[in-house]
Amino acid sequence: MPSTAEFWSRPWVRWAGIGLIVVLMIVGPLILPEFANQTIARIGVFAVAVLGLNVVMGYTGQVSLGQIFFVGVGAYATAYGVNAGWNIVLVFVLACVVPAVLGLLVALAAARLGGLAIAMVTIALPIVGVPLAKRLSDFTGGSQGTSARFSDAPEWTGLYDDQWQLYLVFLIGGITFLLTRNLVRGKYGRAFAIVKGNEAVAASMGVSPYRYKVLAFTIASLIGGVSGFLYMVVIQYTSPETLHFGHSIELLASMVIGGAGSIIGSLLGGAWYVLLPQITNLIDPNITAMLQGAILLVVLFILPGGLVSLPRLWRRRGRGSVAGPGGGPVGGAMQADAAASVPGSSTVGDALGAPQTQSPPPPPTTQS
Amino acid sequence: MGTFIQLVIDGLSTGSIYAALALAIVLVNQATGLINFAQGGMAVLSAYIAWALNGFGVPIVLAILGAIVVSFFLGALIERYLIRRFERGDPDTAVVVTIGLLTFITGLCAWIWTYNNRLFPSLFPLQTIQLGGAVISVRSLGTIVVIVVIMLLLQALFLGTKLGLALRAVAINPASAAFSGINVGRSLMVGWGLAAVLGAVAGVLVAPQLTLTPGMMDGALVYALAACILGGLSSPIGVVVAAWLIGVLENLAAVYIPFIGHDLKIAVPFILIFVVLIVRPQGLFGRKAVVRV
């Protein structure tokens, strides 16, 4: 009887699995009720946003508190283009390019600065973005926001609006996920991981941390823009509230809870982002933030790899390893181990006494 | 001229609040090497505790003192049981932990006391005084005085007492401190406790003006972090000066630069950071950090 891992690695099983998923994606929207389709579509929108955040934070280890800003810019760009009557493909390109350019400019300036400075620069984006969005009312419709309807199902498809929108999300989101997956599994992904682990080591290997941080941040912004476009597809309205800083924190929490540095983790993160408030609203809306914070802390303590690492945990039960590969959700574990074994360097760990339990150093690779 | 003085004094007053929070962040950073994004949230919780005590009939001054004492222990416990695990590791992960803590504390306040704005009694009388054509509120002056006194007390603690010496030693080289018989763990708890006290002071000083709500200190936190970057995380005096600078410039820009106005004045600290960091990456007063491989 083959073990679970062997079972899943057989080619025909994988193809069958993918085929099953594709079938579900085609048939699902047709049979599910409207509310389910809308919810799944929203999950798709924010899964893409979380994916973008993962590229710069989960894979490259840079704390970004501004991802929602790029989502908002993408949404606003979409709204503007649609209302100006431009071709929808052009609008999509705009929704990708404008945030990417902004992200590039920000990264070029910020990537040379230390960790706290980068975090501050990324905080600045949504915080300054909200009043800016209110000010530039010619572009943004001011505090009222703008709406843009362009995602009604065309006549020839015979579909309902929610079904059409969900297909669009599947298509565009799916392609984004596939492209990103290829990116992080290829040489760029390996470079990101090295930069995440230890920048000085990366530089000595000829991997320029500055270059790859800029690249990661630009890609994250671009993906954010895609998410913004999909946001308009599904929700059809955007306002300064979309850019609010609190959402950036929620995205971050969702990323960590779903699984930092993981493609599937991004999907789980998107689901968490959408479903948590829906569930807590049924109980008491005032507990949303508390639950969010509590679960985030629990994950960081006992499941640093996020929900996506649960199956691995199940498989490894009895072998004691809980930390996901790549160290914590952000940044390399290599630094901690290196510090502990260099005699003469003083860390808080030395002063608190030798740890009584062993913590095996995690291998420096990221999850799929 | 009167307006100018008024703006400067008010700017110094709000700057003092940022300074208290920034000092707390610096204290925690010196002791445990991480940035506590929850510092503002902890301050809000302290303010709520004072408010709740006051609501039970405790006079406001005693309620505030009570909240300060509770905050000290909360800060110490948070360090011991929540943060201690992450001090040995990557600082960015620690930041995410503090963000989680912030979310949790804000959520806790929202759950217990809801998002409605609560009125917080003012420590200072609501009068104003005339000074050279300017109308200055007693509250602004009082806030500045309180923060200056606190800073002096902190200086006295760190430079003049054995506890202060121990805290400084632990911050510089924890292993050496331990070899000299200093209980490092306990010192870290004290450091966090003191930082929480600083936050509590900031919280209760600003609550009457902003009205008490779970997200009350979110803005102040951003300003405090900006002050830390501008002043350099290794310089307590630097961050206080930077915080005052931010408070004053923000007010002046809002009035004297129409393009910025009141809604975009939040951009001022970020512009300042940007300009300063390009010229001096270690901040106005900080020292260059040496990275060891």
Next chain:
Amino acid sequence: MTLLELADVRAFYGRVQVLEGVSLSVPDGGAVGILGANGAGKTTTLRAVSGTVRSTGTIRFDGKDLHGLRPDQVAALGIAHVPEGRGTLSDLTVRENLRVGAYRRKDAKAIRADVDYCLDLFPQLKDRIRSNGSALSGGEQQMLAIARAIMARPRLLLLDEASLGLAPSTAKAVYQAIGRLRTESGIAMVVVEQNANLAFTLVDSATVLETGRNALTGSTAELKGMDEIRRAYLGG
């Protein structure tokens, strides 16, 4: 009477085992050297005593088992560890460094007297008493580290590579001062040194470590005469 006893000590950094059964015995007032090449486990042995590395086996100080104690608790028992790299408290002045050393003591008058003693033992520190630790030269920092340790009036001094990075004349001066300290105070010491010659001017006996184990143990006279030592460490 045995002050410090190590028997079959094994030590680990995470999963990596660095000591494979080290034994050592220091009599009250005695001085024992730990010699050996880089990576032999000399520093780790000291760290096992002061509690900064996980270890198994017997580690007894004055009959008391040291396992599970935090480094500050070990220090409170009367063991002062002068670490490799000196551990200077760089932003504190020399005087403040010394005050940190005396942290656990409450006898203010005796502390002041001890500060004077340290400055007499290490005259270079006298001129630098108000300078920051970071402004001191390597040799001065080494002296400061030793002074900080003895401010605690310990019964046992753990000296890790006191000559590291110092010019030969400076290293000699440091060892002479330590020798004087030993004569005047009767303090016991464990001296980790790569420079065996220098160590022999101070210690009564020594053990040579090789890949985490005792390879040779004996009195100074015995070891000085051995060909292996001469070849391996004295280049002769």
